Amino acid sequence: MNQDRLARVQARMAEVGVDAVALTSPVKVDYLTGFAEGTYERFLSLTVFREGTPVLVCPALTENQARRHGIEDIHPWRDGENPYALLHGLLAKRSALRVAVDDEYWAKHLLALQHECPGCHFSLASDVVDYVMRAKAPDELAKLRAAGKIVDDAFAELLTVIRAGQTELEVQATLQGMVAARGGKPTFCQVAAGPAGAEPHHQNDDRPLTKGDVVVIDFGCEVEGYQADITRTIGVQEVSDRAREVYDVVYRAHMAGRNAIRAGVTGGHVDHATRQVIEDAGFGKFFNHRTGHGIGRRVHEAPEIGPGSGDVLMPGDCFSVEPGIYLPLELGVRIENIVSATTEGHECLNAEPSPILITIS
Template identity: 40%
Template sequence: MPTTPPPFTADDYRARMDRAALAAADAGFAGVLVAPGPDLVHLTGHRVPADTERLTLLVLAPGRDPVLVVPALEAGEAAHAPAAPALTLRDWTDGRHDPYALTAPLLDAAGRYAVSDNLWALHLLGLRGALPGTDFAALSDALPMLRAVKDARELERLAAAGAAADAAYREVLRLRFAGRTERDVARDLADLLRRFGHEQVDFTIVGSGPNGADPHHEAGERTIRHGDMVVMDFGGLKDGYGSDTTRTVHVGEPSPAEQHIHDVVREAQQAGVDAVRPGVACQDVDRAAREIIEAAGYGDLFIHRTGHGIGVTTHEPPYMVEGEKQPLVPGMCFSVEPGIYLPGRFGVRIEDIVAVTEDGGRRLNTTDRALAVVE
């Protein structure tokens, strides 16, 4: 059973908030405004439903203590957040306070702030009304790599999540595929992820036969048959950090053509992993994998980017895609997942999470990438 890493401390969160404030200053911003969502979880460990209509806002600025503006009825929970010892809480009460007027003194009246993409328009307009001279920009544009570089304790969690997903894959290979539906196998995968420590299952894609040619196929009632290629892409959150892995299996012995295409994808995936090292542009990982598939004559059948970042969400920057020139930095974690999809026939995808090290890349998924034969 994969182990549970130790919890983050208030000092860990304070270091992240300080780095975010300094990164904003380096990019020409007065600070960062963080709404409920993955950025707030990453920076403070405080989880608030993103659909709450009351303003909750983390205010970060270089040289100032972090301030968390919260509704009074949620102040008690915020006071017990993992980052609480490093935060100043400022609460507001329904009908008594204007939350935007309360927040305004924390901001530079003529400053420019990077704002969480998921901040409600209602709140952004309220802040603009309280501070008409203040300018705002989307955080994903201003600081796209805010969560991209993981510290050692985050890497520990990602490795544990990857190990748990690997354990689920090893177990599912013991089960029968033929005669059962895709939904049956997807349910097995979800149960196994939870057995091995996932508190949240985000997806269990099971695409059999022609359904495997749809990269985001939703597992359905199709009965898996002898002779099917089956794509399984699954993951979720363990101890707050994501797993995401894909393996393609075959029910019974594959044909030479099926084995060949799987071999091409396996070689492409290896080429993508081999390209990972500090200083390399994200797009070069995509190019390395894509070159193998194009050389084999299947370039038009590789229809998605090679990878995406992973952390407190299963999809986040950086992205391994043409045009992304962001250089890789030690601590970045992302998927390498090339695929070939033959409409009406089958698909093949192989995916591992890879962490950038000082001199290359380290796979966080270690299960066999060969084409497994199942019953």
């Protein structure tokens, strides 16, 4: 059990008025205990109370693994038994009526738990555990930097070998091999060429890169449980003046967003800075997503860097800055770096993007 993280979660519980936090996400259970196990069809929940030792309700199948990770108060259940009644008894023993659950709680488990606990008030734990996970400790920042360097170096190598005629899937395989060769665990990789670049969630296919294409490459990796996420946009051979114009606008929006970052401002403030550049250039309706998202143990976590976000940035917050412009059936451009907020501004955890559209042969 990580006692420092536990103490911070319990302090936050007191601040927001929660008696218990019930966690089923393997990422969050691991964050507190080092035991990377979560719920699935069989119910598992780590429950933290404002004081004292957390309790783990888990299938008997995983009891031994949990004990090896130093979890002391374990309540295993066997198939045919009612784990929700078991957790209800533990909540009642601590007089815990205000129960926060993580966002990943399966509906079937939460509904069953609510049935067993009619006197409890349930809420989301995002204002507790997610909040505590935001400010990264020095060792966490080191892992994020290491992951960022791997994707930076892999992309730099990719530029030496990527050519017209290669397919999106071939580029994906090459890039993920470069990530793995550097010790990173490949996670996701999107290669969206030509008109597909206007689809932020494009699925790679066997379309070859073609002269004039603008190609959006969004990929990541994992290092010791921490994530990297980067997006670069390149051109294939000769590209249009319009493509270069769009790239210039996105680059300026990216830098405007970063220049707006410092601890104490809101995520909405940063989003406004990027969005204003794109709107002023006449492309506002083609920027159809938030500026960024938090990152750490998961690719997407708090804080929210989007329109109207009231999340106040704190030192150690790590998040993406990734404005984009997507012209349907024509092209897309996105530039993404990961940053960490500081009292004076931010630390960039990736290499700087090119201020002009790079082209390949």
